[in-house]
Amino acid sequence: MELTEARALVTGGGSGMxxxxxxxxxxxxxRVTFCDLDESAIAETVRLAEALPGEVSGFRADVGDEAEVxxxxxxxxxxxxxxxxxxxxxxxxxxxxxxxxxxxTGELRKLPLADWDAVIRVDLTGPFxxxxxxxxxxxxxxxxxxxxxxxxxAARVGNRGQSNYSAAKAGLVADTRLWADELSRYxxxxxxxxxxxxxxxxxxxxPPHELxxxxxxxxxxxxxxxxxxxQAVRFIIECEYFTGRCIDLDxxxxx
Ligand SMILES: NC(=O)c1ccc[n+]([C@@H]2O[C@H](COP(=O)([O-])OP(=O)(O)OC[C@H]3O[C@@H](n4cnc5c(N)ncnc54)[C@H](O)[C@@H]3O)[C@@H](O)[C@H]2O)c1
Numbered sequence: 001m002e003l004t005e006a007r008a009l010v011t012g013g014g015s016g017m018x019x020x021x022x023x024x025x026x027x028x029x030x031r032v033t034f035c036d037l038d039e040s041a042i043a044e045t046v047r048l049a050e051a052l053p054g055e056v057s058g059f060r061a062d063v064g065d066e067a068e069v070x071x072x073x074x075x076x077x078x079x080x081x082x083x084x085x086x087x088x089x090x091x092x093x094x095x096x097x098x099x100x101x102x103x104x105t106g107e108l109r110k111l112p113l114a115d116w117d118a119v120i121r122v123d124l125t126g127p128f129x130x131x132x133x134x135x136x137x138x139x140x141x142x143x144x145x146x147x148x149x150x151x152x153x154a155a156r157v158g159n160r161g162q163s164n165y166s167a168a169k170a171g172l173v174a175d176t177r178l179w180a181d182e183l184s185r186y187x188x189x190x191x192x193x194x195x196x197x198x199x200x201x202x203x204x205x206x207p208p209h210e211l212x213x214x215x216x217x218x219x220x221x222x223x224x225x226x227x228x229x230x231q232a233v234r235f236i237i238e239c240e241y242f243t244g245r246c247i248d249l250d251x252x253x254x255x
Contacts, residue, residue, distance in 0.1 A: 001084065001085070001145055001147065001237055001238060001240070002238070003025060003028035003029060003030050003234065003237065003238070004028065004029040004030065005084070006025060006028075006030035006031070006084060006085045006237055007030070007031045007033075007080040007081065007082055007083050007084050007085065008021075008025050008030050008031070008032050008033070008083070008084075008085035008086070008087060008237075009032075009033045009034065009035075009072075009073070009076045009080075009083050009085070009086050009087070009130075009134065010022050010025070010032060010033075010034040010035075010087040010089055011034070011035050011036075011063050011087065011088055011089050011090035011126065011127075011130060012034075012035070012036055012063075012089045012090030012091065013032075013034025013035065013036055013042070013045050013058060013089070014034070014036030014037075014038045014041025014042050014044070014045055014058070015036070015038070015041055015200065015201055016198070016200030016201055016202065016226060017089060017151070017195075017198060017200055017226045017229055017230075018034065018036070018087075018089040018090065019041075019044075019045045019048070019226075020226035020227060020229070020230055021087055021089060021226075021230055021233055022034050022045055022049060022056055023045070023048055023049055023052065023056075024227065024230045024233075024234075025054060025233075026049045026052040026053065026054035026055070026056045027052050027053065027054070028053075028054070028234075029053045029054050030054045030085075031054055031055050031080050031081075032049070032054055032055070032056045032057075033056075033057050033058070033059065033075075033076040033079055033080055033083070034056070034057075034058050034059075035058065035059045035060065035061040035063070035072050035076075035090075036058065036060065036061075036090070037060065037061075037062060039060055042058035042059070042060060043058070045058055046058050057079050059072055059075055059076065063088075063090045063122060063125075063126030063127070063129065063130055064121040064122050064125050064126050064129070066129055069126075069129040069130055069133055070133055072130075072133075073130070073133040073134060073137060077137055082141060082143050083134065083137070083138070083143070083146075084138070084143055084144075084145065084146040084147070085146070085147050085148075085149070085237055086130060086131065086134040086146075086147075086148045086149065087149045087151070087233060088126070088127035088130055088131065088148065088149065088150045088151060088172070089149075089151045090122060090126055091122060091123045091151060091153075092118065092119060092122045092123065093119060093123075093162065093164075093165045093202075094115035094118055094119050094164060094165075095161045095162055095165070096109070096111045096112075096115060096161060097109075097111065097160070097161050098110070098111050098163050099111070111163055111164070115164060116163070116164045118164075119164035119165050119168055120164060120167070120168050123164075123165065123168035123169065123172070124167075124168040124171045124172060127150055127172055127175070128175065131148050131150075131175070131179060134146075134148065135148070135179075135183055135186070135188055138186065138187075138188055139186045139188075143187075144186065144187025144188070145187050145188075145189065145240065146186075146187060146188045146189075147188065147189045147190065147191070147236060147237055148176075148179060148183075148188065148189070148190045148191075149190075149191050149192070149193065149233055149236050149237070150172045150173075150175070150176050150190070150191070150192040150193070151172075151192075151193055151195070152169045152170075152172045152173050152176075152192045152193065152194040152246055153165070153166075153169040153194055153195060154194050154195065154196040154248065154250040154253050154255055155169055155255065156169035156170040156172075156173055156194055156246075157170070157255050158170075158255070159255055169194070172192060173192050173194070173246045176190045176191065176192040176244060176245070176246060177190075177244045177245075179244075180243040180244025181244065184243060189236075189240070189242065189243040189244075190243055190244055191236035191242055191243065191244075191245060191246075191247065192245070192246035192247070193229060193232045193233065193236070193246070193247050193249055194246050194247065194248050194249065194250065195224055195229050195249050195250060196218060196224060196249070196250025196251050196253035197214055197215070197218060197223050197224065197250075197251070197253065198223060198224045198225070198226060198229060199223040199224065199225055199226065200226060203223060211223075217253055217254045217255070218250070218251040218252065218253050218254075219251060219252035219253075219254075220251035220252060221251075222251065223251075224249065224250070224251055228249065229249055232247045232249050235247070
């Protein structure tokens with residue numbers, strides 16, 4: 001699909017990579033709708049897109065809430081006329097070891113169920129709900145071609161302190177494969193991207209010495225830029241022979 005023909009819905013478009021994807025798609029002439037939780041971040045993405053050729057509109061919606069996702073898809077579909085691209089980008093993390101024994105007190109600290117549930121809800125249930133509602137509408141309206149892009153992570157192989165996040169991001173790659181199988185008959189392709197360390201607000205908030213330590217695992221020795229991750233989004237949208245696979249885009253990171 002040419003980017004000028006893309007009518008995209010991007011989740012989590014109020015920050016980091018999601019914002020970058022909205023702006024680069026609009027720059028290329030795509031019609032973009034996005035959602036986020038943060039109203040002021042939504043307004044800022046819309047403002048940044050004002051001078052770009054593609055139209056950009058933002059909605060407040062929580063990807064983990066079934067009713068809100070259904071309403072979002074209805075609103076986005078109506079705003080754009082139809083949708084043919086979904087970028088499942090919204091994500092959070094709540095890092096903690098599964099069980100940790102405090103060296104001084106001997107006290108055991110466990111990964112709280114609430115932190116497990118919160119991450120699974122946004123990072124796995126969210127993409128499932130958005131993909132299901134997007135596919136249902138694409139099939140019903142016989143919109144083809146269409147494509148679903150899922151943001152996974154290098155952490156999907158299992159990264160210390162990220163039981164919840166690694167499980168969600170691995171599950172998303174599994175679903176990328178099986179949705180390719182289930183949906184190709186309707187002209188819907190899928191693709192996942194697994195970034196390593198990317199220069200977004202999540203990492204910008206980290207103390208420099210901790211970031212330096214993380215970068216020792218990256219052969220290219222630097223953070224990825226959101227614009228570099230967009231290159232993979234663009235490839236998945238444009239290449240009609242790509243489906244069901246995950247692109248590792250991580251500077252060669254050793255996990
Ligand atoms: N930054 C990295 O190094 C990195 C690496 C690998 C994968 N990722 C993944 O890439 C994606 C984007 O990451 P980022 O670094 O740009 O993050 P970010 O925190 O800058 O942006 C995420 C956006 O998602 C929104 N969001 C959170 N929960 C939501 C919900 N329930 N409903 C709707 N929107 C919600 C947030 O408000 C925020 O605007 C995430 O899925 C993340 O897991 C990031």
